[in-house]
Amino acid sequence: xxxxxxxxxxxxxxxxxxxxxxxxxxxxxxxxxxxxxxxxxxxxxxxxxxxxxxxxxxxxxxxxxxxxxxxxxxxxxxxxxxxxxxxxxxxxxxxxxxxxxxxxxxxxxxxxxxxxxxxxxxxxxxxxxxxxxxxxxxxxxxxxxxxxxxxxxxxxxxxxxxxxxxxxxxxxxxxxxxxxxxxxxxxxxxxxxxxxxxx
Amino acid sequence: xxxxxxxxxxxxxxxxxxxxxxxxxxxxxxxxxxxxxxxxxxxxxxxxxxxxxxxxxxxxxxxxxxxxxxxxxxxxxxxxxxxxxxxxxxxxxxxxxxxxxxxxxxxxxxxxxxxxxxxxxxxxxxxxxxxxxxxxxxxxxxxxxxxxxxxxxxxxxxxxxxxxxxxxxxxxxxxxxxxxxxxxxxxxxxxxxxxxxxxxxxxxxxxxxxxxxxxxxxxxxxxxxxxxxxxxxxxxxxxxxxxxxxxxxxxxxxxxxxxxxxxxxxxxxxxxxxxxxxxxxxxxxxxxxxxxxxxxxxxxxxxxxxxxxxxxxxxxxxxxxxxxxxxxxxxxxxxxxxxxxxxxxxxxxxxxxxxxxxxxxxxxxxxxxxxxxxxxx
Numbered sequence: 001x002x003x004x005x006x007x008x009x010x011x012x013x014x015x016x017x018x019x020x021x022x023x024x025x026x027x028x029x030x031x032x033x034x035x036x037x038x039x040x041x042x043x044x045x046x047x048x049x050x051x052x053x054x055x056x057x058x059x060x061x062x063x064x065x066x067x068x069x070x071x072x073x074x075x076x077x078x079x080x081x082x083x084x085x086x087x088x089x090x091x092x093x094x095x096x097x098x099x100x101x102x103x104x105x106x107x108x109x110x111x112x113x114x115x116x117x118x119x120x121x122x123x124x125x126x127x128x129x130x131x132x133x134x135x136x137x138x139x140x141x142x143x144x145x146x147x148x149x150x151x152x153x154x155x156x157x158x159x160x161x162x163x164x165x166x167x168x169x170x171x172x173x174x175x176x177x178x179x180x181x182x183x184x185x186x187x188x189x190x191x192x193x194x195x196x197x198x199x
Numbered sequence: 200x201x202x203x204x205x206x207x208x209x210x211x212x213x214x215x216x217x218x219x220x221x222x223x224x225x226x227x228x229x230x231x232x233x234x235x236x237x238x239x240x241x242x243x244x245x246x247x248x249x250x251x252x253x254x255x256x257x258x259x260x261x262x263x264x265x266x267x268x269x270x271x272x273x274x275x276x277x278x279x280x281x282x283x284x285x286x287x288x289x290x291x292x293x294x295x296x297x298x299x300x301x302x303x304x305x306x307x308x309x310x311x312x313x314x315x316x317x318x319x320x321x322x323x324x325x326x327x328x329x330x331x332x333x334x335x336x337x338x339x340x341x342x343x344x345x346x347x348x349x350x351x352x353x354x355x356x357x358x359x360x361x362x363x364x365x366x367x368x369x370x371x372x373x374x375x376x377x378x379x380x381x382x383x384x385x386x387x388x389x390x391x392x393x394x395x396x397x398x399x400x401x402x403x404x405x406x407x408x409x410x411x412x413x414x415x416x417x418x419x420x421x422x423x424x425x426x427x428x429x430x431x432x433x434x435x436x437x438x439x440x441x442x443x444x445x446x447x448x449x450x451x452x453x454x455x456x457x458x459x460x461x462x463x464x465x466x467x468x469x470x471x472x473x474x475x476x477x478x479x480x481x482x483x484x485x486x487x488x489x490x491x492x493x494x495x496x497x498x499x500x501x502x503x504x505x506x507x508x509x510x511x512x513x514x515x516x517x518x519x520x521x522x523x524x525x526x527x528x529x530x531x532x533x534x535x536x537x538x539x540x541x542x543x544x545x546x547x548x549x550x551x552x553x554x555x556x557x558x559x560x561x562x563x564x565x566x567x568x569x570x571x572x573x574x575x576x
Contacts, residue, residue, distance in 0.1 A: 048528075057532045061500065061553040064560030066530045068519065078523040 011090050011116040012038075014174050014181070014194050018114060019043060023085040026050070026110060028072050028102075029092035033060030040065065048084070050075050073097060076105040084110035091192075093117045094150045100162070107199050112171070116194045119175075121155030121187040140191055156187040163197065172196040200255035200270065200277075202228050202263065204293060207327050212288070218313040222302045225327050226251045226293025227285035230269060231277035233333070238565045240333045241275055241558075242324065243284040244341030244348040246544075247415075247472055248464055250292035253284035267547050274547070274554040279562070280337065285327055287320045287348075289472050291465035294323075298399065298465045308467075310396035315471055317344070317479040321351045325359070334568040337561060339497075340364035340554075342543035343510060344472070350481050350518065353495040358568060362561040363497040364554065367507050367543045369514035370481040370488055370521075376509065379418050380473040383411030387466045396467050408466045409457030416456050421506040421539030425449060489521040498564075499529040500557045502550060504542040530557060 012035045019025060021043045027036050030049030037060075039045040049067040051057050060067040068075065073096055087110035089102065094117055096102045106113040118140040119125075128136040135145045143150070156175070163170055174181055175190035182189060207225045214220060228251045233240060243253050243265065254269035254277070256262050263284075269275040275282050286294035289312070297312035304311075328336065339349040339360050346368020353363040369376070390407030392398055420428075429449040433439075436446065445451040485491035499522055503515035512533045522529040534549045536542035543550065 046528075054532065054535060058534075058549060058553050061530045061532060062556035064556050064563075066498070066528050068523065068529065068531045069533055070516075070531070075523075078520045080524060080526055083526045 011176065011192050011194055014176065015088060015090060015114055015116065016043075018172060018194075018196055019045060019086055021045070024048075024083070025086045025088065026079070026084045027088045027090070028076075028106070029089065029095075030056075030060060030065075030067060032056045033063055033065035033067055035088070035090070036060070036065045036067075037063050073102060076102065076109065079109040081108055082111060086110055086112050086114055088114045090114075090116040091118065094120075094152050094154060097151055099152055099154075100166070103166075103168075107168070112196055112198045114194065114196045116192055117154060117159070119156050119187065119190045119193050120153040121157055122177075122191050123188050124191075126188075156190055156193050159193065159195065163195075168197045168199060170195055170197045200230070202230065202252060202255035202257055204228055204251055204257075206293065207330055209323070209326050209330075212319070212323055212326070214313055214319045215316045216314050220295060220313065223288075223295045223323065224293070224299070225285050225295075225323060226290075227283060227327060228252055228254070228263075229284075230254045230282045231280050233281040233331075236567075237333055238335070238337060238567070239279065239562065240281045240283060240328075240331075240336050241338045241340065242328065242336050242352070243269065243275065243282055244324075244339065244345035244352075245284060245287065246341065246343035246345050247476065248460070249286075249345070250290065251284050251286040251294075252292075254282065264544065267545075268551065268554075274551040275340075275558070276555070280558070283328070283331070285324055287344075287472065288323045289315045289320070289468055289475065291468040292463075296465065297396065297467035297471055307399040309399065310467065312467065312471060315475050317347050317351050317475055318355065320475065321348055321355055324348070324352075325356055328359070335359050335361060335566075337565060338362040338364055338558060340366070341368075342366040343368060343540065344476050347476065347479050347481075351479070353497045353499070354481060354491055357494050357496040360495070360497045361565055362500070362558070363495070364500045364502070364557070365515070365518065366502040366550070367504055367510045367515075367540055368518075369510055370518050371479060372477050373514070377477045379414060379509070380477055383414050384470050384473060386410040386414070387469060390466075393466065396470075398466070403461070404466045405458075405461040408461050408464065408469060409454075411469060412460040412464075413453040413457045416453055418509045419540045421508065421537055423506060423537045424539055424541070427537070428452075487521070488517065489524045492518070492521050492527065493525045495522075495527065497527075498557075498561055499527060500553065501529060501531045502543070502553070503531075503533045504536045504538070504540070504546075505533060506537050507540045507542060509540040 024046045027049045036047040057069040087106040125136040174194040175186040176192040209223045212220045254263040286292045289296045339352040346365030349365045387407035390404035393404040432448040434451040482488040503512040519531040536546040538546045
């Protein structure tokens, strides 16, 4: 599929398929602005991003994407209510200090949140821990215990529970294993989960 | 590229203090070519001691103050854009200022020159842009005081500004910035040659102006850049003189820069322009900075530098946060540099990358005055 080839990351590909033309989009932790640049070019969205790393911010601005250099969690409060149609948080939720605060802010400043996260419940993660006895290390969780940027480990099961308790309304659930999406036993089979939801 | 300074004349200019200046002259230079749609004009605004000569080389072989940013293939690419730079009101490099002749008396204004503001400078620039037949600028940009003017442009003439790029700037001076300016002013006024600003047919207050400039230069550099550039190295000697000569390289450098400044800058202009900077507050007359910036219709690129302690990043972030709170289109990057406030003039590699990309996008999405946005393909 073309989009997936261009973007390289399957979560980006799925997200790009969820967003309609002309939408107002904020990408939190947008990196070098790859997804936003693609959405701008192909879907004429109004694109904004937040990124902490200076080199990535420079890359994004140089390619014509509006990116603000700042800490994701600290930056959310400045945005007015319902400024965006979609607020994206891709592969970063597990690195935030206060994930629920972040999600609730996303739903304050945008009408829909799109969140992609690596599933800690994937069978490879479980096997890695079961057989090694050490903290799981897989392609998606490649870090030593002391150098991981991840603050919180969550599974599809955990996230479903949060959705229930917070009362969010899920509009799309997508589960990825490699570049293949499927829905069978997601907590076991999905490497990456993508949720689109609203208040 | 040999550049030519041009002059525009206006019969009068109304100032924020309520007075009117008559027979106002503006010195300006232009680079590149204005396109048929008049949609590629960029107004570059100079910092405190700059002038209209921003790019290329003048007849004396002197490069423009932003020659590394403006020119063919540079950030402000003169093959694509029509770049304009004018000396500010109150200056001493061709635009009407305190050293100009007061048409009412036939004598230089000196301290009879009315108090001026950043708003007045921008109002005069708008008259020049109108005269050049440009309804909407692709961009207004500048560093330091140039960035303050760029912000004033975006708020005072929202319909005339497609993109605003304030670099190493602030929406208002802090107590520390006012304090440094005041110290410079007092150095000038304490010079016996100052003579209450009436020195144009006598010896100018060069010692005071030189000290003021020395202080300025310290604030433009960083601790690190001074350590790298001078350290504790001695100047043309192996031992201390114990007689207050310029023992250290840094002393010699500051004295040189101070003396050199006296040859090209007017002490009264120093007083008027620094005061205009101190008075500047983009939020004045509004409930908040965000409320004033709400008037703006520009896309913004705000840039600051890690080692700039004179215009620290928090001041740029204040502008950016105010813009974000009103959902403006604002990109922001704090570039890494050891050069302190001078970075926007000397450390332009990374600055070039982001300005180039931002401008290319703004040119693509240029909204014709009164018309609809030309959004995307």
